[in-house]
Amino acid sequence: AQRVTQPEKLLSVFKGAPVELKCNYSYSGSPELFWYVQYSRQRLQLLLRHISRESIKGFTADLNKGETSFHLKKPFAQEEDSAMYYCALRSGNTGKLIFGQGTTLQVKP
């Protein structure tokens, strides 16, 4: 079964601390994974795509096929990083996405 699991509902850190948002997936083929972010009063938007291997707003995510994980990391959290983060898996050759449950990141001053 195709599934995405984000084990933490809420992650609370202080400004300047490292952040790791966990994502595990279950998929039989070659996975294509994404991180989407929803800032307060803004639309859900794409943050990262694993294939592009970019760093966006200081965030990176590495696909670990052995551990079936795609954790999102940032070395020094900023208050403006506070948001809801969703990990998503592309299903087959369609554009359909399977989303995880979401993790709220709260960065305290």
Next chain:
Amino acid sequence: NAGVTQTPKFQVLKTGQSMTLQCAQDMNHNSMYWYRQDPGMGLRLIYYSASEGTTDKGEVPNGYNVSRLNKREFSLRLESAAPSQTSVYFCASSPHYEQYFGPGTRLTVT
């Protein structure tokens, strides 16, 4: 470019009432999607449309119908609303891999 627009922003329905949520995109994308967002459940796909004239069920289609009126518009209809359909509904469109989301419709069914 307005991107993806949704109407209405908020709606309160009584059990058994019907309504249609409207979605339109001006980016000439082929694919469009309807999701519902519930606390602790993430986003779940209700229906999607890979191209004009085609629609397919997603993970949670029961109680909903959709119409892909043309390339721009993709509507979601609740024929007989139930309290379990209280949720935030998001429409999205996609040219290929990235999905572009609308602002959402907050629906309460009493």
